[in-house]
Amino acid sequence: xxxxxxxxxPLSVPEGAxxxxxxxxxxxxxxxFMWYRQYSRKGPELLMYTYxxxxxxxxxxxxxVDKSSKYISLFIRDSQPSDSATYLCAMSAGTGTASKLTxxxxxxxxxxx
Amino acid sequence: xxxxxxxxxxxxxxxxxxxxxxxSPISGHRSVSWYQQTPGQGLQFLFEYFSExxxxxxxxxxxxxxxxxxxxxxxxxxxxxxxGDSALYLCASSRQGAGEQFFGPGTRLTVL
Numbered sequence: 699x700x701x702x703x704x705x706x707x708p709l710s711v712p713e714g715a716x717x718x719x720x721x722x723x724x725x726x727x728x729x730x731f732m733w734y735r736q737y738s739r740k741g742p743e744l745l746m747y748t749y750x751x752x753x754x755x756x757x758x759x760x761x762x763v764d765k766s767s768k769y770i771s772l773f774i775r776d777s778q779p780s781d782s783a784t785y786l787c788a789m790s791a792g793t794g795t796a797s798k799l800t801x802x803x804x805x806x807x808x809x810x811x
Numbered sequence: 812x813x814x815x816x817x818x819x820x821x822x823x824x825x826x827x828x829x830x831x832x833x834x835s836p837i838s839g840h841r842s843v844s845w846y847q848q849t850p851g852q853g854l855q856f857l858f859e860y861f862s863e864x865x866x867x868x869x870x871x872x873x874x875x876x877x878x879x880x881x882x883x884x885x886x887x888x889x890x891x892x893x894x895g896d897s898a899l900y901l902c903a904s905s906r907q908g909a910g911e912q913f914f915g916p917g918t919r920l921t922v923l
Contacts, residue, residue, distance in 0.1 A: 730909065730910070732911070734914070739919075740916060740917075741901055741915050741916045741917045744911055744913055744914075747911045786854065788854075790909075792909075794866075794867075796908055796909030796910070797844050797859040797861075797866065797867055797908035797909065797912070798856045798859065798867045799844070799846075799854075799856060799912060800856070801853055801854040801855075803853045
């Protein structure tokens with residue numbers, strides 16, 4: 699079993715919809731949680747960064763971390779065709795190994811007109 | 812502020828050769844991490860360098876190595892290339908290692 703599980707999709711939604719992306723994990727040492735967006739043949743782009751539990755909002759994006767359930771989510775409001783990409787969750791543990799990100803497999807999102 | 816840059820962007824090599832990839836982090840960032848991305852395995856951590864020292868290492872064979880210079884620029888080297896080494900190699904920089912990591916565009920390596 700992988701440390702981080704993520705549904706690969708594809709997930710297809712109409713423009714304007716609210717998108718919910720999720721990851722579960724098994725390593726209780728994870729403290730840093732990130733969401734990246736990756737367009738085809740490009741490097742991942744950091745969207746959201748959260749330390750420990752809680753919610754964080756940035757524009758149309760909201761990240762949630764529930765450490766008790768080992769579950770993280772990314773919500774995208776008012777989705778746009780330009781949001782069509784692969785979304786990767788990533789996480790790392792604490793002191794000394796915080797740089798070692800463990801990634802989910804990525805969810806491919808398609809926002810249609 | 813300039814982002815993370817990687818050179819070259821594309822490489823084609825043959826089995827048995829070696830290759831060196833370069834990464835320049837964001838100014839002020841002292842930590843550089845390297846990742847391999849393949850369709851089958853996804854993104855996997857190779858190693859991290861901080862202040863010219865390897866601080867963390869993933870589960871890759873010794874053919875994969877790296878180094879960091881005093882200006883925080885980093886190189887990774889793969890010796891005795893195998894077909895399975897074909898991948899997108901990404902580097903990421905951060906201020907201290909913990910916290911936000913910013914990725915470069917990657918170097919796409921094809922081994923024939």
